Amino acid sequence: MENRINPIPSDSSFPLYVSLYLYSLSADPGDPSNPSFPMQHQDSELGRLGRVEEARRVFNEMIQRDVVSWNSMINGRIEEAREVFESMTERNVVSWNAMISGYVQNGDLKNARKLFDEMPEKMLHHGIRLSLELWRDLTSQYLCCSLSNYCLDDLELIGSLRPIAIKTGYEGDVVVGSAILNAYTRNGSLDLAMHFFETMPERNEYSWTTMIAAFAQCGRLDDAIQLYERVPEQTVATKTAMMTAYAQNEESREALELLIELHRSGSVPSDSSFTSALSACANIGDVEIGRVIHSLAIKTGCQFNSYVMNGLISMYAKCGNVEDGSHVFRTIRVKDTVSWNSLISGLSENYMLDDARVVFEKMPKRDVVSWTAIISAYVQAGHGEVALDLFLDMLARGIKPNQLTVTSLLSACGNLGWLLCVEEMPEHDLITWNAVLVGCAQNGLGKEAIKIFEQMEVEGILPDQMSFLGVLCACSHAGLVDEGWAHFNSMTQKYGIMPLVYHYTCMVDLLGRAGYLSEAEALIENMPVKPDSVIWEALLGACRIHRNVELGQRVAERLFQMTKPKSATYVLLSNLFASQGMWDKVAEIRKLMKDQGLTKEPGISWIQVKNKLHCFVTGDRTHDQIEEIYSALKEYYGCFRATGYMPDTNFVLHDVEEEQKQNELLYHSEKLAVVFGILSTPMDHPFRL
Structure with missing residues (x-):
């Protein structure tokens, strides 16, 4: 596929550009009325629309060319754009910006950075002196464009852009600062992101919500809460971010309380506020609260927002009220793929398999989520053969499966499933390999997952953080301690990938299951990223299995200090004491749970x-x-x-x-x-x- 700087939309004004072009060819170049501007405009628009061949033809036959014409030609194919750029006898700031942006948009950040570094000297060679204001403006555009979308997988590159920001005085700029922050969080480097956040001289609403959301997505709810409480002025956006954080971490009551607080304060909840609240409501399965939220959405005029309507379908379905969810679906005038998928998932979750299949067949356009929903439904119903047929049909239609699709297939077909995934998939890219790898690990096929990882390496597919998460999880389930250490160490030593807290959690789980409790504790104490409650809970569970009371008490104290009390922590500790016949301690734990209003949820x-x-x-x-x-x-x-x-x-x-x-x-x-x-x-x- 050719690299293009711009997409090719359909544009009905194309005949107008042709007319202008024909008119310009017949004009006298010496005539003051020569429409050179329409010619330049035509060439620019053809480039913008991605009609590169027409643009080149216009450019080649143009009677008069100036720097604007040359700049227009840069906005085409990236390789040809560089040829045009190098051929220019005259360049201005726009020329440089167009060429650098082209590289960035095509993901070629090395050439973008090289050109950016060359820009001041070469522009001076072309007789252009950069004022400080112009230089900072170009820097801002380059940094924001690069950081926002194109260097998320390259932590070293993100770090290399910071000196540019510092040199030009832009590190303190809230827009550039937010772009750097966004790059760190989307890369999963939360501790680096938080360090940068604390050094930002100015923070805006986006900065606060970015960090809150990042902590929530990584399961660090306590950090998200602490950050939320530091926000100098709460807004609808920050409250919505916290609502989403609660909903994502199964603290649904707190999320709904925030919606009530938002409404009582006189603020109008946003579409995102309602979406988060509906998700929280679905988690607890309370249809009456869901109806109240539905009414509030109608009163505020948000009921026709596609995200809200799709959230309503999911909420009603998860609460067991499929009829109301179907009614919402029928009222949607323009149904998007998410609407169809929400209904299919809702019907499947309520064991209405035949109805789900009817809706699936009626879908005008299906994506991987649609296929996954119906495949999972057949797997859960015990119809593995039908699920397998659907999976093969999906592959035949050129739709690449995601991790959930593969996991469902593997749970139904076991070893046959992973062999089919490897052999039948038309494209074996990193996403596909990761889906099969993680799917095997989640279904207890530890040795098969390790084979997948080794096969990836043989075929030259470079693993990423998700790949290592899958193989470490597989080692944990299979009890392969030496292999786990080898893969964990290879992350940094062989591939230069920094382990995240998830990878450390897998290693602690592996060591803990195998009885290496001291090594697991040492790994947590020495890890460069901040340990969360999940990793300590993994170690506490291992202490219960191996009846290590002394370490278990230490770990429990850590958990009580860093999070609000959870019944699961107390139950684990109680079981640990019970295994050693320490019934007085068990009684103390029971009393503590009762005093704090905690109960053990029945299995x-x-x-x-x-x-x-x-x-x-x-x-x-x-x-x-x-x-x-x-x-x-x-x-x-x-x-x-x-x-x-x-x-x-x-x-x-x-x-x-x-x-x-x-x-x-x-x-x-x-x-x-x-x-x-x-x-x-x-x-x-x-x-x-």
């Missing part, structure tokens, strides 16, 4: 059989077939004990008889769901919990 296991969802809790007595399930479970349990199986009752309360402890473990929700699945499905038919 629920789901299984879908014949398009119907069945839910079980430990000791369940409500299911229609519960007697049959209990009878079969006791029979299986007898077989297990005969082969030497004994349940570990150390985690069950000490004031309960041993037989009762074993019964509590026997009738665990997952065991009940598995036995029901065995009783309700054919021998060769897979089922999912």
